[in-house]
Each structure stands twice: as C-alpha cells, then as structure tokens.
Amino acid sequence: MADNNHKIRCQGLWKIFGPRPESIRDLIENGASKQEIREATGHVIAIRDVSFEVQDNEVFVVMGLSGSGKSTLVRCINRLIEPSSGSIFIEGANIGEMDEHDLRELRRHKLSMVFQHFGLLPHRSVIDNVTFGLEVRGDSKKERMENAQKALELVELSGWESSRIQELSGGMQQRVGLARALAIGSEILLMDEPFSALDPLIRRQMQEEFLNLRSKVKKTVVFITHDLLEALTLGDRIAIMRDGAIIQLGTPQEIVTMPADDYVREFVKDVPRGKVVPVSTIIEEPPLVTDGEKSVKATVEEMEKKGVDFAFIVNANGVCEGALALEDALAVKENGATKIGEVARREFPTISPDATLEQGLPLISEGDMPVAALDKGRRLVGIITRAALLKAVQSNGENSGAPKVTTHQG
C-alpha cells in the first residue's frame, strides 16, 4: 500500500488533548474554531487532519509558531504522543498497530530524535551519552564504541569523548545530541527545533554543518522549526502549520513565490528572495551561439546584426568552450583569417541553474558579459543577464503571479 519511496506517510492525523476527544467531533464538523472548542469543552486540538509524505533522503521541514502543533506532530511520528486518529506509516508499516515491543524495536533501529534542549544525561560523559541508544538496544561494547566514535567524528567532536556534558557549550551539547541520534544508524532523523536554543551565530554555524553532514550521510529528516529562514535554508520541502493544520506544503521557492494565503504571505514578506529563488527562473535563451571554427569577421558581423556584444562558443556536444566579447573581437586585425576559438575567453563567469539569485549577484557585478548557466556537464543551458537578475532580486513577490488579496471583515 505504500510506495517504495515514501519513508514516512502520514494520513488524516488528528491529535486532540482532553478527556474525551471523540466528544467534540460534531463541533469540529460544524466548523468550530480551535479557540471556541477550547473554551466550550476544554479540549485542545493540537493536530487537525494532517497528511503528508516524506520521501527517501529528503529534508522535510515543519514550520510553525509556538502552539501550531509542530512539536506534537513530530512526537506522533515515533508515538511519544499517541495520535487521536489517523495513521502513520514508516517504510510502509503502520506504527499505530504496533505493540509495545515492535514500537520499541522501531525506535531502537529506524528512528532517532534530536531535542530542542538536547535531552542529554548530565551524569554521563560525552561518549556514554552517544552510546546511549546502542546500550539500550543491547549492542556489544565494541560495536557501541565503534559507532559512537564514527558519530562523534561526523559532528567533529572527536577528542571530547571523556568530557562531561556540563563542560560543553550549547552548540557542542547539541552536537552530542546529534551524534547520539546518528550513532544508532537509523535512516530517519526527527529533529525537534534542534537549533532554536542556540545563539544566533552558533545556530548559523550548526545549520551549515547540518547541510554539510547531509552531503556525507544519507538520512531522511523531519525537521521542526519556528524560524522561516532556517526552514528555507535547510528544507527540501516545507510544511507550514497553523492551529494544527498544514496550510501550505511546498518547496522553499514555492513558499516564497506563491504563498498560499495571507498568513504565509505575511511570513515570507521579509524573506530575501535572492536566498531562495534559483537563477533557473530567470534564464534567457542565449542570442548568439556558434562554434569555434568561424572566423572573427563573420562572427562580428553576426553580432552587429543581432545587436549583441557577446557570443558563446559551443562544440558539437553542446559543451560550452568559451565566450567571445565584441571588444575582444574588434581588437583582432586579421579578422578574416582568425578563428574565434583563438580569441575567445576561456575564463568567463558561469553558474549552475540551481544556484540562488544571491549567488549570481557577484558574478554579474564583476563582468561585462552575461553569466553563462551551465549544467553539470558544462553544457550551456542559457544566460543570466544583469537586468533580469537585478529585477528578480528586487521584485520581492510582486511578480509571483499570485493576485494580491486584501481581506475585509465578514
């Protein structure tokens, strides 16, 4: 029933805190708000009909303010909190049907968790904290040490094995928390606001290291945060939660360029688009592409005819070999006999189509030519012009195509 690619599948999930969750069904169906239900019955709806799928090796960020239900949601995934209704599948297995033993095995091998305030054991040394999950599941001492050492290396804490937890800074403590989660070798990592308790500078550093870590080890991550910028930086996809429901689910780019409603729009208003939107959105067709065998004279004529001052040289396989600027071409005297391959620049600004607008900015400001967007095989995909890039960076949601909605009462 589960597609192979879905690591985690969550279907129609509800969590209602209170003595008799079923008793408020009618109120919910009649469209009562969270606030109304709480005042009338004392029940709190923490999660309201949430469904999503997390793909293998994906970082799925759940973003919301406090009280949005995001921490409850992540705890439902390993059943630290029992959902009121709905089901969660992990690698196709319905965890709601598991008995205590199976659930424990699941937690010991398939899921690991990182906590906001680290949840470390102050009476144990660093290494004994990292081995905790392995110890609990009964691994041999040798295995425990090997895996813990590897995990400590990944978080760059080698050499701190015998330190006491209180001796470490917050950032280092969270690395221990991360190492403890990595040590058990689970494919799924649940991270509940792991960097929220850290200083802003340390937080940035940890975010970078997290991305770095992701390139080294394959993990499926559910990442909880209240920080939109963090969500946009780290997430492959982002689910934005409000009052227990997911109000938008999409890639960072979709969230920024196409906010689903005013609530999300308000959130992304101040986000620098340049950090999120890839240059592929503003790629243009190169006006003049030629091969290196042509004479300079012929090429200059062609450039003048098209009214451009540059040309890209692409070989038969589509690989971009050089760029020719008009001024370089005009400086050649024997322009009838010289091939453009000889005078073209070998070094010219290039960028990957996946790079963000912000990463494109320095290239644009340096050169006198547009930037060539090359794919991994250095094939020319298109060009990024200065005008298009500057316009995209400054536009801030105005060209998103989404109609500007103003709400009135009623």
Place this chain on the structure above:
Amino acid sequence: MFDFPEIFALPLGEWINIAVDWLTVTLSSVFNIITIGIRTPLVYIERFLWWIPWWALILILAILAWKVARHWVATVTVIGLLFIGLIGLWDHTMTTLAIIVTAVFVSVLIGIPLGITAAKSDRFEQSIRPILDGMQTMPSFVYLIPAVFFFGLGKVPAVVATFIYAVPPSIRLTNLGIRQVAAETVEAGKAFGCTGAQLLFKIQLPLARPSIMAGVNQTIMMALAMVVIASMIGASGLGLEVLRGIERLDVGRGFLAGFAIVIVAIIIDRISQAFGRAGTTRK
C-alpha cells in the same frame, strides 16, 4: 451548659484499644515475621559494630569522609569519635548506631520503591500523601504504644517506631526527584527505545539522585531525633543515657550523651550529604 455533653462523647479511644488488642492476636504471625526481619539485620549490624576495634571504625569513617566530603569533615570525624570514646560512651554509641543504621536501612529499602511508585502513579501519590503527613505530624510518643503492643519491648519496636517517623522524607523526595527529571530527557529515553526498567535505572534514578540522597539524609536525621524517645520503650544506647540523666537529675550525664548524639549526627549528616552531591558536581 458550657461543657460538651458527655453522653455524646464517642468511646473512640476504647474502640482503638479493642482494635489494637484484636490485631495483636490475629496478626501475631505477621508481627513475628516483621520482628525477625528487623532483628536479623539489627543483630548482625550490632555484632559487627561491637566486634570492630574502635580505631578501625574511626579510620574507616575518616577515610570515607576524606574521599566523599570536604576534608574538614574527616578531621571532625576523628576528633568527635575520639571524644566519644574518652567520655566512655563508645559502647552506647555503637548500640545507638546499630538501631539507626537498621531503621535507615529498612526505611530506604521500603521508602525508595514507594517513592518510585508514587512518581509513576498520580493516584498512588495522592493516596499516600495524607498518610505521610499523618506519620510526620503525629506526636512520635503515640506510636510507641502500639509498637510495644505489637513487638514487645526492646530494640525491635524502637526500630519500627523510628522507621514510621523517619521514612516519609525518603518517599517524598524520591517521588519529587523523579518527577523533576526534565520531560525532554525522559522523552529522549523513550525515543531511543528504553524499556520501563531502563528508563528508571539509566535516566530517572541517576538524575533524581541528589533529591533521593537529600531524602535519605533527612531520614537519617529524623532517625537520630527518635533515639531518645525510643529509649522509653527499652532501646538501650545513648538515648537511654539521656533518659537516665533526666530521671536522676544528672545534668552532666544527660548532657554528655546528648553531645555524643550531636557528634554522630554531624558526622553522618555531612558524609551522607556528600554522597548526594558526588557524581553530579565535583567540588
């Protein structure tokens, strides 16, 4: 008309007497088992304390104090115990120590598991709280009498009475300590697949240790406070010396025995407190 009408007075005291009489007969086998359960460790502890040479005991306690507590505690231990020997109260002190050690041992053995149960079950906590309040506020003389009825005269009822008076802090502070372990740390244990026992022994008890040890420390102090009272039902030792001092208006004798109790209290208090701190924050 200002007096409460006597005919309405309930003969409750009578009823309690009848109930106690009935219990004494019916549950005599239970009380016999409890008596054996208390007397056995008591006898062994007492024999050990009498067997061990005075200088060896001083040495052991001094080394213990030096290892776990501040160094001046070791000095106080040596001087204090030497002083007790010099004023001729060594044997009485050993008798008292045996009663206290046994009462504390029983209190911890029963109190900590009860505290753990209370931490795990709100209902259990609510039901034992008034009982614990009662045990602590009821004048301790009152349960000397049933203790004598059930267990006769001597050291066993003294241990029982001391236990009833001294066990509540062990229960309360074990309960409190476990409940105070950060929710996230307990969640971490569960998230990594701890069984209930693993959660208890690897996370909750170690983290509750300072609180539990504070409870044990209080239990010890309260047990010491019962020493004099327990001597009224035939427990020998320092308490009896104090009692004789009072009876014979021998201020010197009573004062010296009282002073010896204070010395023992200080030594045990400092060493047991240090045990609570050890492992969490090193000095």
